Amino acid sequence: MAKIVVIGAGFAGQTAALYLGDKLGKKHEITVISNRDVFGYVPSWVWVGVGHMKPENTVFKLKPVLERKHVKFVHAAAKKIHPDVGDQYVIGEEIGTGKEVRLDYDYLVIAPGPLLNFAGTPGLGPDGGFTHSICSLPHAVKTRDAYLSLCERMKKGEQVKIVVGTGHPGATCQGAAFEYIVNIHKDLVKKGLRNKADILWLSNEPALGDFGVNGVQIKRNGIVQKSDEFIKSVFNDHGIRYQVQTGVTKVEEGKIYWQNYEGEEGVTEFDFAMLIPQFKGQPFQYIGKDGSDISSKMVNPAGFVLVDGKYGLAYPELAQTPEAWPAHYNNPNYPNVFAAGIAFAPPGPISKPFTNKNNLLIAPAPPRTGMVSGMIGRVVAMNIADLIEKGTMTHSERMTEMVAACIASMGDNLWDGNAVTIVMRPVVPDRKKYQNEYGRDLFVSHLEMGLSGAWMKFMLHHTFLWKFKGNFGWKLIPE
Numbered sequence: 001m002a003k004i005v006v007i008g009a010g011f012a013g014q015t016a017a018l019y020l021g022d023k024l025g026k027k028h029e030i031t032v033i034s035n036r037d038v039f040g041y042v043p044s045w046v047w048v049g050v051g052h053m054k055p056e057n058t059v060f061k062l063k064p065v066l067e068r069k070h071v072k073f074v075h076a077a078a079k080k081i082h083p084d085v086g087d088q089y090v091i092g093e094e095i096g097t098g099k100e101v102r103l104d105y106d107y108l109v110i111a112p113g114p115l116l117n118f119a120g121t122p123g124l125g126p127d128g129g130f131t132h133s134i135c136s137l138p139h140a141v142k143t144r145d146a147y148l149s150l151c152e153r154m155k156k157g158e159q160v161k162i163v164v165g166t167g168h169p170g171a172t173c174q175g176a177a178f179e180y181i182v183n184i185h186k187d188l189v190k191k192g193l194r195n196k197a198d199i200l201w202l203s204n205e206p207a208l209g210d211f212g213v214n215g216v217q218i219k220r221n222g223i224v225q226k227s228d229e230f231i232k233s234v235f236n237d238h239g240i241r242y243q244v245q246t247g248v249t250k251v252e253e254g255k256i257y258w259q260n261y262e263g264e265e266g267v268t269e270f271d272f273a274m275l276i277p278q279f280k281g282q283p284f285q286y287i288g289k290d291g292s293d294i295s296s297k298m299v300n301p302a303g304f305v306l307v308d309g310k311y312g313l314a315y316p317e318l319a320q321t322p323e324a325w326p327a328h329y330n331n332p333n334y335p336n337v338f339a340a341g342i343a344f345a346p347p348g349p350i351s352k353p354f355t356n357k358n359n360l361l362i363a364p365a366p367p368r369t370g371m372v373s374g375m376i377g378r379v380v381a382m383n384i385a386d387l388i389e390k391g392t393m394t395h396s397e398r399m400t401e402m403v404a405a406c407i408a409s410m411g412d413n414l415w416d417g418n419a420v421t422i423v424m425r426p427v428v429p430d431r432k433k434y435q436n437e438y439g440r441d442l443f444v445s446h447l448e449m450g451l452s453g454a455w456m457k458f459m460l461h462h463t464f465l466w467k468f469k470g471n472f473g474w475k476l477i478p479e
């Protein structure tokens with residue numbers, strides 16, 4: 001009987017656990033260790049942050065779902081990983097009691113999502129800083145409260161400044177911030193307060209609509225349309241000001257300090273700001289048999305798990321090397337250790353990085369969205385099942401092969417809501433297969449705005465919660 005441990009039960013970990021339970025649960029021992037006893041449907045935290053969805057509607061208890069799928073649940077935070085052959089185990093700290101938990105494994109899936117590195121930007125974040133975040137549920141709730149009290153000030157006639165975007169020169173997840181800014185716009189219009197707010201998009205992207213994936217390009221009737229023009233027209237229509245090519249370096253009360261591509265330094269004033277922090281890997285200790293620190297064999301300097309990618313290529317070469325992106329997501333030194341979702345180390349950025357004359361690197365990190373994280377979770381689970389049953393892996397999916405869809409809602413109302421629907425193939429350009437300057441399949445890729453997207457976004461919330469609960473037919477719903 002093999003023992004499999006999954007760290008984290010988010011998009012990647014929960015998907016992996018469901019497939020592992022389904023394939024192996026009756027014969028092998030599968031354990032999920034999570035520091036939260038609920039699954040959180042992260043995309044809907046955008047709506048929590050504007051007060052349009054109750055926080056409890058975005059979560060469900062993990063234990064009953066996992067046990068139904070023959071997977072054990074341990075409510076603990078993983079702390080240490082001992083990957084050396086002969087004695088492979090994870091040490092966690094039980095939530096509530098602080099007791100040490102030891103979980104032995106034959107296969108390990110590391111899927112704990114990002115460490116939200118607010119410390120990377122002085123003054124950033126809701127805990128001891130001056131800005132807000134929607135990257136965790138407690139943060140989204142705090143953001144909602146701050147936003148609603150800002151609305152109260154506006155109702156009394158006050159003019160306010162709202163800033164939304166990225167809070168670090170290397171931040172990712174611009175899509176979530178974009179969704180939040182347009183939801184704020186829509187909410188203020190509904191409340192009759194839009195004329196009381198100056199709204200600014202402040203981001204590290206090389207261009208509007210880049211989203212850390214080098215933008216989205218589509219071809220219709222022989223004409224190439226690009227996401228920078230598309231997002232520019234959305235912002236112009238909504239009266240949202242924008243400033244890209246900008247890395248936030250520090251925040252003080254009511255003031256955001258930044259530098260741009262030209263090396264100019266500036267200060268933007270704000271009454272309310274939601275800025276996405278830099279993401280890092282979770283700070284696990286990786287310990288060898290002799291008690292030594294073996295982190296360098298497991299993770300990159302940012303703490304993301306090294307897998308079967310080709311690391312160290314400079315951007316121009318990486319952009320021409322689709323096979324540099326990992327296919328199986330296991331560590332070359334410890335092949336029975338897999339990483340899924342945000343936890344794996346990408347080989348480099350997707351969008352062109354830029355270093356300004358002050359030596360500040362302004363470069364969006366590559367996003368590993370929910371869909372991508374789920375797909376990787378499935379690939380990893382199927383390969384573990386393969387290794388146990390056949391001794392060899394038969395599943396692979398590089399980000400240079402994946403199709404991804406993303407819907408950014410602009411208001412959640414099914415009658416007058418709106419949404420931008422983005423489909424791209426592949427997520428990371430493959431300039432060998434698609435011989436255009438974008439490295440994408442311009443016919444499959446799609447970019448559209450309309451009411452139907454709002455319906456789809458609403459349906460996705462319910463459909464994905466159904467899937468992640470492992471309810472009837474869950475496998476038929478694609479990641």
Ligand SMILES: Cc1cc2nc3c(=O)[nH]c(=O)nc-3n(C[C@H](O)[C@H](O)[C@H](O)COP(=O)(O)OP(=O)(O)OC[C@H]3O[C@@H](n4cnc5c(N)ncnc54)[C@H](O)[C@@H]3O)c2cc1C
Pocket residue numbers: 007008009010011012013033034035036039040042043044045046076077078079111112113114134135136173176282340341342343368369370371372373405406407408
């Ligand atoms: C506001 C917002 C909106 C978004 N909208 C979209 C969208 O519309 N579409 C889309 O595709 N993507 C979206 N994303 C991105 C998507 O949510 C992430 O890509 C996805 O959640 C990453 O999955 P993951 O499993 O790697 O991490 P997570 O989903 O963050 O899951 C990680 C889990 O591990 C747990 N964990 C952390 N540390 C430990 C530890 N030490 N021990 C045990 N467990 C631990 C965490 O509590 C968490 O439950 C959005 C992101 C945000 C922030």
